[in-house]
Amino acid sequence: MTLSPLTRHIVRWIAIGYIAVLVVVPVGLILWRTLSPGIGSFFASISTPAAISALNLSLLVVAIVVPLNVLFGVPTALVLARNRFRGKSILQAAIDLPFAVSPVIVGAALILLWGSAGLFGFVENHLGLKIIFGFPGIVLACIFVTVPFVIREVEPVLHELGTDQEEAAATLGAQWWQTFWRITLPSIRWGLTYGIVLTVARTLGEFGAVLMVAANLPGESQTLTLLVADRYNRGAEYGAYALSTLLMTVAVLVLIAQVILDARRSRPAEPALGE
């Protein structure tokens, strides 16, 4: 279907205009409002005690969520890619569940399970471990929403890789951990890296689920995104813009990582097409 030059230009400008009005202009406006008073006030705004402690808390959550997701994600991806077992399609569907659940429902679900009036309320009431409105609640919420990332990035790589090299290693007498460290892990490293990048970005950016389960006390249980909303609601718009710019920088870095890792992952796959 060949469009006349006039139609092609009209269609092109409709598309560009839509993206400009919806994405480019609003994002540019935030950047301009953040940076127009000067870079000094931007840094001053993101280094207040409240901002620093929110950043520390968010990074601490990342430091817990990422290793757990890798530790459980890689073996799960391996078993999904390499084995057949009863209930596999159910497990596959369960892994994608978090994508379909609204963040507020994630928070509500955690409260209904771990809250003092919840199904597992005994943990708080009798064992004295405060999960909801405490730090463990924030971690649980972030793991819930990031569970699929590592698995979903690693599993297709394992499928594409096949089992030839692993079988060869095993035939030559390698132990399972030798095979894993020397064959499997190097092959999945870019997929795993991207899964981790997505996990970090989502953990730093999660708002709805964390808002539900966090006490939102400045300096104690206020993550970066909660501080953004808090600052906006208190009328401190500039402070909210500055933190948003910080979070946007993370998002742009994720997009850049995506482009780089896509290029890396497609390279070793190319010779395989000739088989």
Add this chain to the structure above:
Amino acid sequence: MTAAVDEHGRRPGLIKPRYGSTSLRVGAATMWLSIIVLLPLAAILWQSAGGGWDAFWGAVTSPAALASFRVTLTIAAGVTVINTVFGLVVAWVLTRDEFPGKRLVDAVIDLPFALPTIVASLVMLALYGPGSPVGIQLQHTKWGVGIALLFVTLPFVVRSVQPVLLELDREVEEAAASLGANNYSIATRVILPALLPALLSGAGLAFSRAIGEFGSVVLIGGAVPGETEVSSQWIRTLIENDDQVGAAAISIVLLTISFAILVSLRTTGARVAKREEMAG
């Protein structure tokens, strides 16, 4: 891969590397998912059933709940239609047009997925809020909620249509053109039928995201009952008022809608793949 394989998909005679026994690893994965994902969702079911059918039905059909469903579903439906149309246009331009800066436009499409939802909210308020430089004030209106949802669901249709459009056989279109078909009949008889599964899938994902969205609408919407209060905000209000049965009941309704959409997309997707396999 033409080597002989046995019924387990393995090649006989080769030693398979084993990372522990299969059932142990399946058990560990299931356990982990259960604690993190399945048990909390089961707790919603349990709480919604806790007050009996009457309590469930009462919570779902209360005026405030019905108003939130009406707001959520109408705005989500409108947003899905708009983004399906514009998503198709954008995907078309990105695959069939050439102009300087195209790669940049392509990269910008992913930004709404990468941005935290609360940042999306502020971004929309900057241009469409009280301090708007162009004088458009949409805060606390349903149009504001709509534009925030347009922003966060922009990538779905574009990214599901784009690869299909790229793979589409141009020769079929050329053949249709050489047989005298005009652009309108090529678009409606050749291109759109081929794009339909991808369009539906993108639209379904966008709708599913829109009905559960919270972070991006919370600041711009402001929870005006019957006008901008979406169901996710109503769930939050119920939890804050310690109405656990009510919150669980509303959650069940939203979850059922999302799951129904995703399951139907998955089954139609599998059917299309099977048909293509048989045709190939």
